[in-house]
Structure formats: structure tokens, C-alpha cells
Amino acid sequence: MHFPVTTLGPGQRLGIWFQGCSIRCPGCVSVDTWASIPPKTTVELLLGQARDALAIADGVTVSGGEPFDQPDALEQLLIGIRTRSPADILVFSGYSLERLAPQLLRLDGLIDCLVADPFDGRAPQSRLLRGSDNQRLAMLTPLGHQRFAAFDRALDPSDRVLDVVFDDETGQVFLVGIPRPGDMRKLASILSETSLVAVTTEAKVPTA
């Protein structure tokens, strides 16, 4: 969890990342989020830790890993956010809209905007909020339309930004946002010429 995130939706946002993803898209830049590990927290604890951020956040972005791989926790989390904050809620999923249809019925009104479909490392990347152009941005509520209609457009150069987050406890620096293809390898290569080390977890895209 991190606040503020400014690169995954409008305004200053609380970012929450689920651990574990069973979809495993070739080219995924977050392979470190694939493994399912024993739970380290509960939704109640998380909501408690998020209280201050939720009081001032413009929105909440839920990503992963794959949030829908933990459907009960996702539902509890979304209800908890909705009842504590007027922030909009954006969720990223690697499942298709069609596959998510039954869950979206159950979660009706809890997700304002959804970015759906698996990342395709061979597809172009020219749309805002999407890692690859096959992914769809679905505005599911009036608030979703109000906040995200402006995000359903092509990228322009000023959109090419990442948040740089410093973790005081571990001394690590991590990047938040949607990198361009090859950005992570470029960063690792630049840092390899210094005393710093970039750890990237990018899955290979098989050649056709």
C-alpha cells in the first residue's frame, strides 16, 4: 500500500497491490507479484492503516498481482473503502470483462472504473492507463464516467511518468506507474554503471 500515487488515475491516490497472480502474462513487469504467499495482513488491519490516507485521497487504485484471485478479500476491501471514503475506486485486472461479468454483478457499485484484459507484450502501448492496447477501460458508475472519461484517450508525451517511492524501512526505491516496453531493462542498464542496483522482474515475451 502506498499514498500518494499520482500515475494510476486522477489526483492523489491510495495504491493497494494484491500479492499473487495466476494469469502470468508474457512480458508482465511485475513477476514479483505472481507468487501466492501466506497472508501477512487482513482487510480490517489494512483499512485501519489506510485511515489517514483515505481521509484525503482523491481516489483508490487497486492492482496487483491479480485482485480477482482473492475475490472475498477484494469485496471486503471495496466495501470498506466505499463506506469510509468518497474517493473513486479504480481496479486493474488481467481477466477479461466477459470472464469478470459475474463478479462485477456481485460488486455492483463498488468499482467506478476497471482496466481489464491480460497484458499483451506484443501489442502496441498507446492508450492512457493501459499497459497494452488490447486492454479495455470500463467506466462502471456515474463517478467512474466523471473521473475517468478523460483517461480514455491516446497517450501524449507528458503522460510518460512514473512515481518514485522511497521506502524508509528497507532503503529500497521502487517505481509506480505503467512503464514503456523496455523501460525497466533500460533503467537496470543505466544503473549497472553506478554503485546502485536495479532489480527488475519482467517476464520474457516469447518470439513468434
Ligand code: SF4
Ligand atoms: S500483467 Fe497483471 S495480470 Fe498479467 S501476469 Fe502481470 S500481474 Fe498478472
